[in-house]
Amino acid sequence: MDKIERIEIAVIGAGLGGAAAAALLDDAGFVAHTFEQAPGFDRLGAGIHIGPNVMKVFRQIGLEDELARIGSHPSHWFSRDGTTGEYLSEIPLGDYALKEYGAPYITIHRGDMHATQIARLDKSRLHFGFRLSDIVEQDDGVLLTFENGRKVLAGLVIGADGINSVIREKLLGAERPRFSGWIGHRALVDMNKLRSTGLDYERCVKWWWEQSRHIMAYATKSDGSEYYYVTGVPVDSWEHSESFVDSSREEMDAIFGGSHPMVQGLIDATESVTKWPFWNRDPMGLWSRGRLVMLGDACHPMRPHMAQGAGMAIEDAAVLTRCLTMTGVQDYATAFQLYENTRRARATKVQTISNANTWLKDPEDPAWVYAYDPMNVELN
Template sequence: MSPKLRVAVIGAGLGGAAAAALLQKAGYPTQVYEQAPEFSRLGAGIHLGPNVMKVMRQIGIEGQLESMGSHPDYWFSRDGVSGDYQSRIPLGEFAKREYGAAYITVHRGDLHALMVEALDPSQLHFDKRLTSVDDTGREVIMRFADGSTETADLVVGADGVNSRIRETLLGEEDPTYSGWIAHRAIIDAEKLKAYDLDFEQCVKWWSPDKHMMVYYVTGDQHEYYYVTGVKTPDWDHAASFVDSSKEEMREIFHDYHPVVQALIDCTESVTKWPLLERNPLPIWHKGRLVLLGDACHPMKPHMAQGAAMAIEDAAVLVRSLEAIGAEHYTDAFELYKTNRFERASRVQQVSHDNTWLRHDEDPAWVFAHDVTTQELKSP
């Protein structure tokens, strides 16, 4: 058997870490290059639906995640002003039974730490900002801001919405500002005990021009997290996020239910972020380069499936390389795109429309999906 091709993964976010973990498990010599100077526990929450937990099972961290995460029994949607219920989507034991895995909410940093720990530490390199990439036809030459140069047989662009690999394939083009911003804050749940109110495990408060998604990010329910979506015509800041304030939150959500007012009262610090999108890309790969996650289909977080799509991408990409043979990488990359494009584009659209689970509906098309076992469709 010939040795497996050398793979470089650009970006050690959730999609990149998943791809690298699965590649390494499959025996590919896989180096990971991350531009951040070190790992840090970024203060945000994340939903991991059964579709994602099946990939976590394959990586080998499903049990650890189940232990550390919160397990909501329902996704509730409520009118932001009146508090009336608009949907009750069963999760908990129902999700395990019907969709094949748990539905959890967890701190994104805790998930990321587990995924990074699943990698070979000798093949994970921080403070490596890619400046250029050259596919010579025989190998790929990567140049980094620190002056170093590395080579690989294949390069996976998991480097986010401003992907350098995407620029190499398609040229420079800024992502589109969606007209929405997101506020993010983590609350010490101990503070909520001062209120005679019901703080549900997973609830989204809605109105036509804004919403607030709220859930616990730890199994012991010590940290409660909210993320908003607020229609905002312009984003006038050069930074990827800026500080917001309790006062700004009160002004925006002045008419919302007392539970939301209590959350704002308990907020110590809050940031706000522009939500960026791209239209579905015409190509996901060229030569020895291939994209996944936000590098090829960035989307609003309104379905809580953005990271999930990157992780699903990773699983299908590795399955495609194994099915076709990495030496036939062009065919393998096309098999990968064939089995991901329609689903990722559909999730992009539903996320854009911001309709997901607002009213009672069957989420099985998302949650029951299993990229680890699905039959791969030929291009």
């Protein structure tokens, strides 16, 4: 029979939320081990926004300066009509975000952000190639079995295992997420190639809306050498079993051809582009049970249109760690209740707006999103 190791806390998944939880728990003095199914992580072609609300967590774990050094600092997030270029709304970022919301707003390559988070972790407690396959709740802990045959008995289990969470399935039963009816094309664009189309680097996020589709573009490096765009396009169905498939410049042209010259420039500069389905779940009625608790996409997956999915996962990690610090692991029931009470309304609001895809279609004050401070918000 396999030897069963006992550990204090198991974090399942070393994605953006799980890696944040691992660092925060470690700093707070907990003995947390993180189990990730992947053998390692690649620099997959995608960008991500990190808002000031999230940068406050990275400040806490000592990563703010490094991420701010790598990433681009947009001056604004503009929303524009995709054909005429008319400005529909704008959010000032840059120095304004620093002053008003208390931390920088950056856009960055997702792989660079994740690599920075992973490098921060204690490697003796980070286990790649561990795909969780079975969960048995016992009086003295949760018995976790991994596909590689290893077993651990964990005092607490944090499900940071994403939209197809095994922990969610254990708590709420098997249910596939719903296809939202939308896909996103993602491409990294070389700045020199973009310049050759007549466009130049702009230190801002641009979001172009057309009747039933949109495209957003921003830089992912501080020197502006790498640009990124992501679309939102309605389709009838998603037939592929893979999580993403190749698209092409021709397909982009067929969808966005005839748009504003800046959109056309992005398409002309495209060398390779992939397309991804967007999945949905409705807000869930249960965030924890017994020794199992969830965070991030496991708990509240959302369409990406507010650029806050990872933000919510990382905020969750911060608040959950604070709750456990306040109560101690023995009183996990109180900690989990406090965590859900503190987080549910905010995460549900962001999830609902993201899924409705109404963010920034009209002018609005984003202070409620960006000024939030997960390290200091009242726990209630």
